[in-house]
Amino acid sequence: MKELELGSGFELQTIISEMVEQKRDNTIALSNNIWDCPEIYFEEHRSAAYVCKALEEEGFQIEREVAGLQTGFIGSFGAGKPIVAILGEFDALAGLSQQKGVAQHEPIAAGGHGHGCGHNLLGAGAFAAAVAIKDYMQQTGLQGTVRYYGCPAEESGSGKAYMARAGLFDDVDLALSWHPFTSPRMMNDSSLANYSVTFKFDGKSAHAAAAPHLGRSALDAVELMNVGVNYLREHMIPEARVHYAITDTGGISPNVVQPHAEVVYLIRAPKKQQVEALYERVLNVARGAALMTGTTMDVEFEGTASNLIPNTTLANAMYKHLVAVGAPAYDEFDYQFAKEIRATLSQEDIQAALGGLDRETVQALKDKDIVDVIPPLGNEGALAGSTDVGDVSWIVPTMQCMTTCWALGTPFHTWQVVSQGMMPIAHKGMLQAGKVIACTAIEAMQSPQLIEQARAEWKQRLDGDVYTSLIPEHVLPPLKGAVNA
Known part of the structure; x- marks a missing residue:
């Protein structure tokens, strides 16, 4: 079936949005399944199995235990160049157990784990993007390869660093991902x-x-x-x-x-x-x-x-699709729950979430509990935190977006994040991210010039430096036994 062709940018976003929405129930179910079994670094056996099963049902070929990682895998569809990597995560955080949809601290299990950084959404949103790219390839005859990288232990352990050391990104042309946040933006940043x-x-x-x-x-x-x-x-x-x-x-x-x-x-x-x-x-x-x-x-x-290598070429391309896809439609339930969550936050939390936004956007959000607009692109920044996506960015041009999944002001690594992780606002941001990533990947696959420009900028930023892993040569990924599902 080859009736679809790339026309205007808006046409592509309409097509991809429809594809993602057609399978929204599967994506949401995947995200909720991962939320329901929070597993910390290198122990994500059930979570990885959920994603692998979902990919296999969509026709992806799965390679398991890559780079010696028990919970690391790659799902591939297509053949030949260009090769686009979609990065997915699914690890939780210790000590952040929390009931869903509750605006007060109520752990499910004392001392238990919880998805306090939204990686249940991250992994499922990346899945939505990979599947939409695959569906578009099937319906248009677009050539190339899309790979879903199942990356364990982002919070601690750095699964992507092991993958990078093993050379699993060496033939990739482009790497894309995203992260849940309180507002939509590009992660065109350096990191520590x-x-x-x-x-x-x-x-x-x-x-x-x-x-x-x-x-x-x-x-x-x-x-x-x-x-x-x-x-x-x-x-x-x-x-x-x-x-x-x-x-x-x-x-x-x-x-x-x-x-x-x-x-x-x-x-x-x-x-x-x-x-x-x-x-x-x-x-x-x-x-x-x-x-x-x-x-x-x-x-x-x-x-x-490793530190992130920014790429303004890819940031501009991805931002264009973010604007065209637009903000999700929120209803009264979304706004009411966001208000309840915000009531648990400090003014410092709320003000910190506005950092980096332009003055007009801050004014527009003055009386809002959800960021329901797309702020301007903004300038290249510097993150105070770290991510193992940095190792990937040293090997291949890489870009990530953020979308609104939490009430404005929600800090990372908190019970408030866990509580919102299965709510409609989170699912809407997750699907939005899947659409934006898929559109960006397809544009790049159809436009060798975009990949060439991104790679030229990437080389210029490295300025002759080459990737070397910070992992000591003798160190292997830890082996942790599977848990009965």
Whole structure:
């Protein structure tokens, strides 16, 4: 069936929007299934299985356990060039269990997991895009390959970094993705590269009163390391960030010298070389803490991410389709629930969500609980956070959009995100993202010039630098057993 042809940009968006809407129920069901079984990094066995099954039912060929990742996979349709990668995620966050559709904190299970960053939506929206591209290829005879990359462990562990190290993006021409947010925008930004490691200290237990001189406290080593890193903060670049969490204090008895203790550090800086250098300084502080306490210290790698490489060529192309697709239609139910969620937020949260928006848009949103307009494109920015999409962007021109899935002001990584994750506002933003990604991919597949221009900009930004993985050569993805569905 080849009756469809690419005409005006608006015609393409109309066609793709109809294709996505025809399968909206399947996409929403996929997103809800993933929300219902929140699984954290490298444990997304059921979530990955849901996406693989949905892709197989749409005619995609699935390659499982890619790059040694138990929950990583690639679903492919088509053959030959150009090759477009659609990046999907599906990992949850620990400790964010929450009932759906409730404007107050009500965990489903105390201490349980929850999709506090909307990756149930992200994975399903990417699925909607890949399927729409496939359907368009079938109906028009458009040549090329669309790949859905099932990327685990974005929150911690960096599945895409393992995929990148394994060369799985080396033949790709273009990579596209998206992320739920409180307003629509392009992610034409740089980001912070990061390094996440666990420092494990081992000493010797002893009676803290009778024979403290015989003990060597691992907890002392952790505390001294933290003090040393705090002094280090004055002597690193302002854009760098260093965070830590003590994950094992060695026990709960103060009359025992703790023989073992652990602390996890997340180290960030704008450039890969900067984060590597800063990590070495933190490592030396840990070595000094071990030396001062007479303990031993081991390092366990947790994850890494390279900084994002922006691409204005792709940002302009994707934004054009975002404007043409337009904002979803919201009803009274959407606005009322958003108002209830906003009542749980601080003014600081709400003001922070307006950051980066132009003055006219901020004024237009003054009395609104949902961003129901498309703001201007805006300038290239810099994210204060990190993402393993950065590793992909070093290998192939990459772009992401954001769409409105949450009430204005909703912060990332909160129970409010989880509560909204199965609500109509979230589903509308998810489908909107699928349409925008599919339109952008199809335009690129039909326009070699767009791919060439994006690649030329990508090369210029790298300025001769080449991708090298921050993952130590000896480190393999962790193996975590499957959970019975």
